[in-house]
Amino acid sequence: MAEIICLIGTKGGSGKTTLSHMLCYGLGLLGRNAACVMTDICRQPPPHGALPYVFADGRTEQARAKIISALRARNDWIGVIDGGANRMETDSALYAESDLVLLPFRDSQEDLRVVCSDLARLPRAYALPSQWPTNPWQYKASLRLLESIPEEFRGRILAPVFSISSSKLLLQTQPAGEFPTPLNNTCRAVARYLLGVLENGASALPAAQTAIGASVRIQRVLATREAETYKQMDQARRP
């Protein structure tokens, strides 16, 4: 039976669509059968070129039900459902239908407030920091934001998916085989990590696998990079 992952949440522009495609693309690169199912009635299907996953238009309830039951009838498939913002009723239906529920959010207090109320409403869901800053200074601020998350939710906040400008290529017409290596690597890593979370079966994650655990490790890498940047800036300042 196929596994179903949905990306939902009340906040608009949190990265649901981009992450759905990144995940499917990563799954495809790992040799898994993946289907990306769009459900947002306010959007048109994006161009879907020679990508290693299937795209399905599930914008009506009937179409969505048909796609999900077709997927469920197959083994070794993963369906990734891209939700829409501000649709609590549809979110509840997708939540009930899914094996893994992801709530992307960005690095702002407003996003955090919304995602915490979604986490309280949807107790099997995980929050997924999305489009996360890679700049060391912004990153420090984002870590402080993560540390302000109430204790009860911390085991349900996943390691961040960083901002990667080439992610938009997945949603535009693109000749086959021309995706940049960093995009391929990021999508593979996201898919591997989320397959692990899927196996975790909706329970709280060990601290090392959560956003804060991952962020502390990443912070060490960024601190080295920051020290190097200061050194280079200092050298460049000299005549």
Ligand SMILES: Nc1ncnc2c1ncn2[C@@H]1O[C@H](COP(=O)(O)OP(=O)(O)OP(=O)(O)O)[C@@H](O)[C@H]1O
């Ligand atoms: N990891 C990322 N790196 C860089 N840009 C990103 C990333 N994720 C999302 N974006 C950008 O953020 C914007 C919003 O993303 P997206 O459309 O995926 O959000 P959404 O949750 O599907 O929005 P909506 O609620 O309108 O459906 C887009 O411009 C997208 O290209």
Ligand SMILES: [Mg+2]
């Ligand atoms: Mg969207």
